[in-house]
Amino acid sequence: MAEMPVLQGKGISMKFGEALVLDSVDVAFHPGKVYGVVGENGAGKSTLMRILSGFLQPISGEIYVDGKQTVLNPYKAKELGIVLVPQELNLVEPLRVYENIFLGDEPTGRFLIDKKKMIQEASEIIKNLDVDIDPMELVERLSTGKKQMVEIMKALSRSVEILIMDEPTASLSEDETQKLFETVKKLKTSGITVIFVSHRLKEIVQIADELVVLRDGKKVYQGALSDFSETQIAEMMVGRKMDEIYPEKVGWEEKNVLEVRDLNSADGKIRDVSFTLKNGEVLGFYGLVGAGRTELMQTIIGVRKLSSGEIFVDGKPAIIRSVKEAMKNGIVYLPEERKLAGLILNFEVFKNTSLMTLDKISKIVTKPKVEVERFEFYRKSFDIRVRGPYQITHTLSGGNQQKLVLSKLVETGAKIFIMDEPTRGVDINSRYQIYKIISELASKKMASFIVVSSDLPEIIGLCNRVIVMRNGTIVGEAVGEEVEETNLIYMALGVSESQEKFKE
Amino acid sequence: MHLRDVISKYGILFALIVLILVAGILSPAFLKIQNIINIFWQISYIGIIAIGMTFIMIGGGIDLSVGSFMALMGALAIQTVNALGDTVGSVILSILITIAVGALLGAGSGFLVAKGRIPPFVVTLGAMAIYRSLVLNFANGGVYMSRSTKYSSIGMMRILELPVPMIVFLIYVIIASIILERTKFGRYVYAIGANETAALYSAINVDKIRIATYVIGGISVSISAILISSMMGSVSSSSTGNGFELDAIAAAVIGGTSLSGGKGKIVGTFLGALVLGVINNMLVMLNVAVYLQGLVKGLIIISAVFLQNVRRSE
Structure with missing residues (x-):
């Protein structure tokens, strides 16, 4: 049959x-x-x-x-x-x-x-x-x-x-x-x-x-x-009940922690971008692949050269020409490609946690004991599943690797986190945990987040406000009720705009 | 741990022990204390350079210029002492000058690699030709002779019966080990060699660290140049340092340093240099034709890398 x-x-x-x-x-x-x-x-x-x-x-x-x-x-x-x-x-x-x-x-x-x-x-x-x-x-x-x-x-x-x-x-x-x-x-x-x-x-x-x-x-x-x-x-x-994948959205305070004014990148990939990030906000950046979201973030953290524009952190102008200067201004970036840019894969896991903060821990000679302690702290609080602090990073699953990157960033004590595709290739459980970490830090006003994602449900599930980019510039913004699928896709594609032109 | 893991992790040590046993059986004179000291002495010149090379290679680079670089630094040291006169002060001054110039030239190579984005193979291949040509030119193809007996005495000096080059080498191994494995700088060297992009995104000043590895390379070359030129009392513009780059890279590679960066240890390089020294010594004692010694060395290098690959493909 x-x-x-x-x-x-x-x-x-x-x-x-x-x-x-x-x-x-x-x-x-x-x-x-x-x-x-x-x-x-x-x-x-x-x-x-x-x-x-x-x-x-x-x-x-x-x-x-x-x-x-x-x-x-x-x-x-x-x-x-x-x-x-x-x-x-x-x-x-x-x-x-x-x-x-x-x-x-x-x-x-x-x-x-x-x-x-x-x-x-x-x-x-x-x-x-x-x-x-x-x-x-x-x-x-x-x-x-x-x-x-x-x-x-x-x-x-x-x-x-x-x-x-x-x-x-x-x-x-x-x-x-x-x-x-x-x-x-x-x-x-x-x-x-x-x-x-x-x-x-x-x-x-x-x-x-x-x-x-x-x-x-x-x-x-x-x-x-x-x-x-x-x-x-x-x-x-x-194998267990999951009431909600996304934690409850949190509000923000009317205080700009980051303001970007008329930013242009030297290579012309970013044109006239202005936006603000409020205290405790989880701000989404949506757009099609190639819309320039990653390039914008790279310009903000100083990896890409800017030709004009200003960046204000907590209302004060900031000059950022390198990741180090971004870090000094309390801005850290989680790169899109974890294996390529997020981690040193052949390092023991604890060395990745402390990679950005060795200056805090030691003057010249490293202190592995302290580093391991720091790692153990995140291992517990972020539920990083490893056999031990000396396990080599590349043997970890995608989700655990991503939590490791996050531990490295949080360890810097930064106030502004730019997360580029934070859950790409990450399993549901870790995904949920990462969302929880974001929402917890944001709701306690300990940090503000920019989430760049091509995953619409993720953007919609996490963010109260979403900025949409196309061709290297900002083409729209959605707040509250407006944060829904068709609206964002139309803005990203530029469909509504062309329809309006058509009507004329 | 599986047997294969043990072999690949301590493989170099096993190889060394086997070599020593074989040599000891074939020729009892091999195990005499004086011969062992001689081996250490002979490898110290290459060994010191190989340590600098290890920093550069772990950082993702390579330096092909070290041979002619060494000849140039040796010549510089000798000419400086000759110009300053045969006093302790002038010997010390010329040593300091040589080390400073070596560091500077290393920084130059590093700068071209890091900021100029020129592949290290190309930069240092160019430097190799330039340095050799300079050495040959100033001596007109001949020899730089030291007129200072004080300078020439350093290389042959012994402390507690041990030759100075050997002592310098052993101390250098310890210091380099600490720098590479116990300091922030060392950690960053591994990081930029393993994944430059990730290092960049982790707020590490990749260019600065990379240049620093070449500075260490230059200092190592200078130290080796001072030891060898003072021992010989001269530098031959055409032959001093010939082939050193290959031996230095070989010592590092045999010791487990990866040609693609991010991996390696000073102890490994030290053992790698010892393996080369023991082989050379053994071949001489066994009256193997000089011309065939390269063949043995070549086979050993290839097998060492082969064994490392076996481990990686698991």
């Missing part, structure tokens, strides 16, 4: 060292359906995906493709049309977009690579996805979001039967995400199975037909998505 699954795993278990990361998981995927796979970081999602696409061999369990038991390896998987778009980008940066799309699978003429055909086919794929990418562009010049799209195109250029995407939307803008979803729907109607891993439950609800929930390496649910709400799914993932 039931159709045969195109891909099935039975009793899949996997160990890394001593840790059991997958515990006899049974999953089945049918053709022409979209599967949403959810679970906290460390639940085993990525491991399961890598096993299902042949990049990892499970320690026990069987995999069936079209009903036949198969031992998968990357080549076999490719042959069978199983394609994985991994979480980490795997592009060759100095090559062009079309070269990356066809890397390892170049169409050839008699002897040489058929360049014309490659470019033509690449343009076709790009057109189908309806994104603004030049196939001749060098990949290194693309934004992270666009790189992610190239990675997806690379998968689509192969003959795909089963498309597995691990967190494909993590760095995509809302617009790009919607375009990706259009493509997924097209694939689905042509009978392709799409397996979609995401932290964003809203996306899962939007796109998936079936839901797979993993928790601590075990499958806790597979079945119809039916009418599960985001909260219900989150509860399945976490």
Whole structure:
């Protein structure tokens, strides 16, 4: 009666060292359906995906493709049309977009690579996805979001039967995400199975037909998505009730802790930006990828040169030409790319906590004992899950790494926190904890926050006031009731504006 | 800990012990105290330079100029003493001048790397050619001879039966270890080498720290230059320091310093230098053809890095 699954795993278990990361998981995927796979970081999602696409061999369990038991390896998987778009980008940066799309699978003429055909086919794929990418562009010049799209195109250029995407939307803008979803729907109607891993439950609800929930390496649910709400799914993932992911919004005092006046960056990426941040406020910055939010924040903290404009901290003019000077003025920045800019990954965790504040602790010779004490304080209060202060940072999960970055920033005693995508790649539990830390510090008026995020629910859930940017400048602001989805998206896209012009 | 972890962590120590045992069995004279002291003496010149190199490499750089840099500093020290006369004061003054100039030239390389954004390989390759050309030019291709007996006596001096270069080397190892592993500056050196961007965002003055590593490199070269030129009483403009850059990098790499920065220890470099010294000594004692000694050294360097990679890929 039931159709045969195109891909099935039975009793899949996997160990890394001593840790059991997958515990006899049974999953089945049918053709022409979209599967949403959810679970906290460390639940085993990525491991399961890598096993299902042949990049990892499970320690026990069987995999069936079209009903036949198969031992998968990357080549076999490719042959069978199983394609994985991994979480980490795997592009060759100095090559062009079309070269990356066809890397390892170049169409050839008699002897040489058929360049014309490659470019033509690449343009076709790009057109189908309806994104603004030049196939001749060098990949290194693309934004992270666009790189992610190239990675997806690379998968689509192969003959795909089963498309597995691990967190494909993590760095995509809302617009790009919607375009990706259009493509997924097209694939689905042509009978392709799409397996979609995401932290964003809203996306899962939007796109998936079936839901797979993993928790601590075990499958806790597979079945119809039916009418599960985001909260219900989150509860399945976490295994406990979660009343609200976002803490209650807090008010602010009518006192400017930060004021930016007519700021222009020397490279022209930021034009005439003015705004204020109130005491105890959690101010959102929304915009499409490339709108200039990150660039603005980098200009404020002195990483990017400004050509004109003034910055006032607590009403007094501040000159900020480096991160150090920003820190002296009580401003710290949590960078967008945690692994690239947030942490020294090969350091013991405690050394990351104290990295910005060694001057406070010691004159010349370091005092590891004091540093460890400081780390232990944050380990407790932020619930940073580590084996100990000497664990190497790169072995921590994304959520714990982010809390570690936060500990480093809070340790400076700063009053103004600029958080650029604070919960990207962070599991729900840690996400909740990070929100709680923000709201606690803000409500006690111990700090004020700027939250830059492409995650609309996050911005809406956290912020009472949201500033929207487009093309390097501020195009709108929403306060209180106005902070809602369509309003923000319209402002970010500039749609309402063009409609008004159209009316005229 | 798995066996593999133990081997990779203490691998260099194991290698050294095995080498010493093999050498001791093949040639009992090897283990004589005088021979051991000789080994320390021989490696101290390269060793001191390798310590500076370790700072530079952990900070994410490299210095290819150290060989000709050393010849230039040796020549400078000798010419300064010759000009100032054969007194204790002039010897001390010329040593201080040499160290100061070495620090300054190191700062120059560091400045070009940090502020000029020129890859360190290129900057120091250029510096290597420039320094050698200067040394050759002022001596017209010949030799710088020391006319000061006081200066020449330093290099051959012994304290408690131990040669001065060896003592200087051992003290230098201890001081460098403390600076790199116990000070804020040392922490920052690791940070900028491991992840420059993250260091920048953590309010670390990346350029300043990077330049400082090259200053330490320059000081190390000067110290080594003073020791070797005073021992020889001369500097050959064409041959002094030849190949030193490779031996210094080799000592650091064998000792576990990463060519891509952010990783390494002074103790490792010290042991790496010892391994090189023991191999050289052993090959001489075993009458292995001089021309084949490079082959053995090369194999050891490659295997050392191979073993480090095995560990990383786990």
